[in-house]
Amino acid sequence: MNDLAYYKLRPHLSASSVNDYIDCGLLYRLSRIDRIPPEFKTDALEFGSTIHFVLTGFYKEKKLGNRLLLKDIQESFEGFWKEMAQDNPEIRYSEGEDFDTLLKKGRELLAVWHSKLPENDFRVIGVEEPFVLIRRDLSVPIIGYIDLLEEDEAGTIVVTDFKTSGRSYSADEVNKNLQLTIYQISIRENGFRNREILLKLDCLVKTKTPKFEQFYTSRSEIEERRTIKKVQEVWRGMKEGIFIPNDGHWRCQNCGYKKKCDEFLEDGLAEDCNHSNRPAQNLTLSGGNGERKKVESGKP
Numbered sequence: 001m002n003d004l005a006y007y008k009l010r011p012h013l014s015a016s017s018v019n020d021y022i023d024c025g026l027l028y029r030l031s032r033i034d035r036i037p038p039e040f041k042t043d044a045l046e047f048g049s050t051i052h053f054v055l056t057g058f059y060k061e062k063k064l065g066n067r068l069l070l071k072d073i074q075e076s077f078e079g080f081w082k083e084m085a086q087d088n089p090e091i092r093y094s095e096g097e098d099f100d101t102l103l104k105k106g107r108e109l110l111a112v113w114h115s116k117l118p119e120n121d122f123r124v125i126g127v128e129e130p131f132v133l134i135r136r137d138l139s140v141p142i143i144g145y146i147d148l149l150e151e152d153e154a155g156t157i158v159v160t161d162f163k164t165s166g167r168s169y170s171a172d173e174v175n176k177n178l179q180l181t182i183y184q185i186s187i188r189e190n191g192f193r194n195r196e197i198l199l200k201l202d203c204l205v206k207t208k209t210p211k212f213e214q215f216y217t218s219r220s221e222i223e224e225r226r227t228i229k230k231v232q233e234v235w236r237g238m239k240e241g242i243f244i245p246n247d248g249h250w251r252c253q254n255c256g257y258k259k260k261c262d263e264f265l266e267d268g269l270a271e272d273c274n275h276s277n278r279p280a281q282n283l284t285l286s287g288g289n290g291e292r293k294k295v296e297s298g299k300p
């Protein structure tokens, strides 16, 4: 696919930056434009990122023809989790959780995932596959990485996104997932135009009894067009300096920008936050590293 490094240095969007903007414009601005560090990191986000590293490693091995054993997967998780979270004062744990409880949960969750993972002959085409989506009807490129790209026995391309969450996804959430729609459009425009495409969420659910759920879905042409239109509107809002605080959104419960947000809403606009007159070309309108911001969670 296209050279991601080039586009990372220029104005761009990503699926998660679009989602962040839609969830809460102010959160988007503080984190991705002002680059203000959050007051804390959530355990859910760090845990999700750790699981993501492990799954990525598993599929990189699968691509080479190796199937990792559960004990290797759990050891890998333990190593990543220690690196990420042990003695890390930046992480704020949810009630009842700490480093050790999540270490145990991660091992259990991966055991369930490993036992439920269907045996298949899908050929792994790409893991963390970079993409750049450029279209005439979009004023800015969308860039990112697709977690997993496979081809099934019939030649269908299967696009997978890994999710770690505290609850199951509903069918509606799967069918309307913006990230998957963007991935489908990018796949079509980057070499797979005439192929059947299936979209899939692999969800590791860290409920009291851990679960692994796979959801398959697809997108029509009209759904693709609606998404492009929506992204274009997001871009327009950003360019015009519209960053609305979505006070009351579920993300407020665990938001690392709560103090800044209260300042903004109660005391007026802080000087260092005022970007309403800044031209778009000076904004880095995405994650600082061009998007490997994972995964999910914190969702109620």
Ligand code: SF4
Pocket: 024, 025, 026, 027, 245, 246, 247, 248, 249, 251, 252, 253, 255, 256, 257, 258, 261, 262
């Ligand atoms: S507290 Fe809520 S409204 Fe305020 S920045 Fe965070 S998510 Fe947005």
